[in-house]
Amino acid sequence: MPRLAPSFLLLLSAAFAVSAQQDECSTQVHVSSEADLSPVMACSAFSGSVIISGSNINSVAWPALKSLAGSIKISSNSHLTTLSLNGLQASTGTITLFNNTLLSVISMSNLESLGGLEIITAPDLKQLSLPKIQALSSLKIEDTGLDNSGTLPWTSLSKVTDFGVSNNKFLKSIEMPSLTSISGRLVVAANGLMEGRGKGLSLLLPNLTSVSNCTLRHLTGLQILSLSEVSSSLSFDETNLEAIKAPQLKTIGQTLSIVSNNLLSNISFPDLTSIGGALLIANNTDLTDISGFGKLKDISGVLNMRGAFNNISLPSVSTVKGGMSILSSSKDFDCSSINHVKSAARGKTVCQAMVKSAKPTNANGTDLAGSLVESSATTVISDPEIIWAAVAVLSSVAYIF
Template identity: 30%
Template sequence: MLVNYLLPALAVVGSAAAQNGCTFSSTVTISNQAEATKIASCKTVKGSVLIDTGAAGAIDISGPKEITGDLKVLNNGLIETFSSTSLTTIGGDFTLRNVTVVSSIQFASLKSVQSLSLQTCLRLKTLELGPLTQADEIIISDTSLEKVDSIDLATTKRMDINNNRQLTTFTSKLGSLSDSFNLNSNGIGSGLTVTLPNLEWIANMTIANVTKFDVPSLKVVNGSARFDSNFFESFRAPNLTHTESGDISFVGNSKLANLTFPVLKTIGGGLLIANNTKLEELNAFKNLRTVRGAIKLRGSFDDVDFSSLNEVNGAFDISSTADITKVCDNIQELSSDGGNGKIAGTYTCTSENEKANDDTDSTTSGSGSVDGGKDKPNGAAGFALNSALLGLVAIAAFASAF
C-alpha cells in the first residue's frame, strides 16, 4: 500500500523532500487522486510509479519533476484523463497499455523518457508533451489521435506508429533512426501523409497505407526499405545513394505510377518490385550499378532501364503482362548464359504473362537463397528478403507483447 512506502520515506527526508527527492523501496502504486497528491512534495521520485487498475476519473501527478524509474498505467478502463504540469523526465518507460477510456494525456513539461508506449488507448484524442525531444523508442498503436506533433525527436532508435485510424499527417524533424521505423494502417480511409525533411540515415523501415512519403534528404538506408500497399502515386528518394546491407521492396502499391532514385548506385541486398499495376515504366534505377542480392520484377511495365547495371550477385527474374521482348533481349546481354556474366545467377524473363502481377513472393524462379550475395550457399540462384526486413513485418505483433 502506498502509505506503507511513503510515510517512512517522508519521515526521513521531512521538509527536505522537495530538495533531496523521495526514495521508495519498490514501485509506488497510486489507486486514486488522493494518493497521487502524497508525492506532490517530491522533487524527484527515486523509483517507479504504477497507476492501479482501479484508479478512475482524472489522475494528476503534478509536483515531481523527475521519476527515475517507470511510469505505467496498465489494463485500466476507468481513467479518463492523465496529467502532470511539472514532470520533465522519466528515466524509464512511460507506458499506457490497454487504457481504454482515457481521452487526454497532458504532460506539458515532459521532454525526456527512455521509451514512450501508448497501446490500445482507443479513445485517446489528445497528446500534449513538452514537446518530447529525447526517447530511444516510440510506440503508438490503436489510438484515436489525430496528431502527434508534440513528439519532436531529432534522433531515436525505434519508432512504430500503427493502427491509429484518425492520424492523417505525420511531420517530424527526425534526422536519423538506428533500429527500425514502422508506419502501418494509419489514417484509415484517407491514409497517412508523411513528411520527414531532415531524415538522412535510417536502419530499417516498413511503410504501409501511406498517401505520401517525403524524404528529400535521405542518403543511406543501413538495412532494408519496404513499401507495401501504399496509396501514393509517386515516390522520390533524390539523395539516396545506397543501402548498406538490405533490400528495397515495392509491393502492391496500386496507385504508384512513378519511381525516382536518381543517384542510387548500390543495393546491399535485393530488389523486389511487384504488383504495382500503374507502374508502366521502370526507369527509376538507370544509375544502379551493384545489387548484392537478387532482382525480381513483376508488373505491367513495358519499359525497363538498368543501363548502368554492372553486378548482380544473385538471380535476375523479370515478368510483365506487357510485351517486354526487347527488354528481355537487352538484359540477356548481362547474363551468365550467353552474356557478359554481370548477372551471376539465373536469368529469367517472361513477356506477356497475364499472371505476372499475381506473383509477389520474395523468391525467384531459381533455387536457393541469395540474400547477402556471393557468400551465401547457392547464392547465385534465388532471392530472399533480408531477415532484418522480415523482422519489421512482425513489429506490430512484437509491440503488443510489451
C-alpha cells in the same frame, strides 16, 4: 550522559526525513486508488516504478515530478480520462500506457526527452501534448483515436531510436520537420484507414537523413527528400502513393522492397549506387516504366521484378550477387534490354515477357505451384508473401562470396 543540542536533533530529524523521502522516490508503488499515489506525490525525481492497473481513478496528475529515471505503467483503467505530467522535463525513464479505453488527454507540456513512450489501445485518445519533445529512445503509438485536431509531438522531435505509429484509424498526417535521424526502426502502417473508408496517412520527413530499418505501408503522401542512408532494409508496401522519390539516397544496407502499390507510376532513386540485399519490385499495377535507378551498380542479393512494365532501365548495374527473375505481362517488354544485367547475375536467371502468370517463379522459370510459366498478355497479381518465398528460392541458388 551528555544531552544532544536541539540544533543537532533538528538536523538528525531532517536527515531521517530526507532518507525516508529518498526511499519513497525509488520504490515500487502499486496503485488501485488515489490514496496509493500519495507517498510519491512529493517526489521531483523518481527512480522507482509506479504501476496503476485496474483502478477507478479518473485522473492522474503529478505536478511535482521533474525527472523520471524509473517507469510509469498505467494499464486497464476503465475510468481514466486524463494523464497530466506537466512538470516532467529531461528524463531517461519510460512511460507505458496500455488498454486505457477512456483516456482522452495526455499532457506533458515541458517534456524535452524520455527513454520510452508507449501508448497502445486508447481508442478515445484525442490530445497528445508534447510540444517541447526533442529526443526519444522509443516511441510506439498503436490503436488510438488520435487524429490531427489535437497537439501532436512531431514538431520539435529531432532524434529518436525507434519510431512506430500504426493502426490509428483517424490519423491522416505526421509531419516531423526537425527529425534528422532514426538509429533504429521506423514503422508507419495502417493509419488513416477509418474502417475501410480512408486511404492512409501522409508522412512528411523533409530533413530526415538516415534511418536503420524502414517499413512504410498505407501512405497517401511521402516526403523523404533528404534521406541519404538506410543501413538495413527499406520497404514501401500497399500504399496509395503515385510516386516514390528519394533523390539523395545513396546506399541501402539490405533489401529494397516496393510491393502492391496500386497507384504507383513513378519510382526515382537517381543517386542510389548499392543495395546490400535484394531488389524486389512487384504487383504495382500502374507501374509501366522502371527507370529510376540510373546510378545503381551493385545488388548484393537477388533481383526480382513482377508486373505489367514495358521497360526496365538499369544502365549502371554491374553486379547482382544473387539470381535474377524478371516477369512482365506486357507484350512490349523486351528482355534484351537488360542482357547486361543478366550477365552480371551470379545466380541463375529468368526473364520473360507476355507471361500469363506473373506469379513468382524459381530460377528455372517454373512457378512455385509447379506449373510452367505460359505466354499471354494477362496481368496476374501475386501475393507478397509468395513473392518473398521466391526471393528465398533465388537466394538459395546465389553464389556466396
